[in-house]
Amino acid sequence: MDKFIPVNEPSLGEREKELLIECIDTGWISSEGPFVERFENSFSNKVNRKYGISCSSGTAALDLAVASLNIGPGDEVIMPTFTIISCASSVIRRGAKPVLIDADPKTWNMNVKEIEASITSKTVAIMAVHIYGLPVDMDPLLEIANKYKLIVIEDAAELIGAKYKNNPCGSFGHISTFSFYPNKQITTGEGGMVVTNDIQISNRCKSLRNLCFQKNKRFIHEELGWNYRMTNLQAALGIAQLEKLESIIKVKIKNGEIYNQFLEGIRGLETPLKKTSYAENIYWVYGILINSEISTAEEIMGKLKVSNIGTRPFFYPMHKQPVFKEMGIFDNKPFPISEDLYKKGFYLPSGLNLKFENIKKVSEVLKNFIQ
């Protein structure tokens, strides 16, 4: 049997080893170590932000972002339904309410045209989440936010190193968040980052990630925070990975283009949009849609698994989540595009160690199942 082709794999090398050894040799392994601030500075610099606040995951970054903005009971935050649960949970845990927007059928991002109609007197923020390879159309979103004086939170977890009209993803709105899970463009094992240009928001995030310890009265707490600190070991990986970001993006784009060559034009299968008027696809993952007359995503994923090919389903929309149904968070409003994406979509192996032969094999096996 052929070797398993994983859905994702990071690319780690000598530089990562070198910096990790430095952590061990110096004994700096906790969040107190010098790599943490170095990583925060170089990362925030890369996305044109003044301040970077590292943390333990992309989920933690969203928790910090929402809490630092004082979003709370009675507030509404507009966000996509087609996203990861971390976006909604960060808002719900503060006692606020996510107000969901359906996806655009081509870019799979939130349909910005539907935002304005969802604004109420309770709306305080819009959470823009970039999905899979193309960014949200930020200009019209920022225009609406400006018009209604709303906060903009940008979740750029999936688009490290991508650009929207020549500006880096993560540079838009009041605050942006990232994840460094191993399937992301760069990884720290687990990890995340909040970036902002606002010193007060930055200071609040730093306090919230560190249990809200006080400088002069350490164990006296006036607010509840978390231990969401990033370790020096994670930051060491982050520094080494960030040095390679541009070449990693090139590999992702090249792999996406190879998939396109093999899969474009096949009846019953839809490949991802290559570009929009505002951005090029950087193929964080290579997502495809299966025509419902042919099969379902679930069935094809099952067949690929038997052929030793790893895949992941698309996001299960927030309004369908059993946990939120149980909590009575959303009414029964349907979001047909997102529901359709879940039924039809999944992503193919998109790791950084993929070879041309792997992509060829995956594409041929897939074609066989579809034709």
Ligand SMILES: Cc1ncc(COP(=O)(O)O)c(C=O)c1O
């Ligand atoms: C858009 C988005 N936001 C947030 C997260 C959460 O990041 P983490 O897994 O580091 O908690 C992810 C994870 O994949 C994500 O895709």
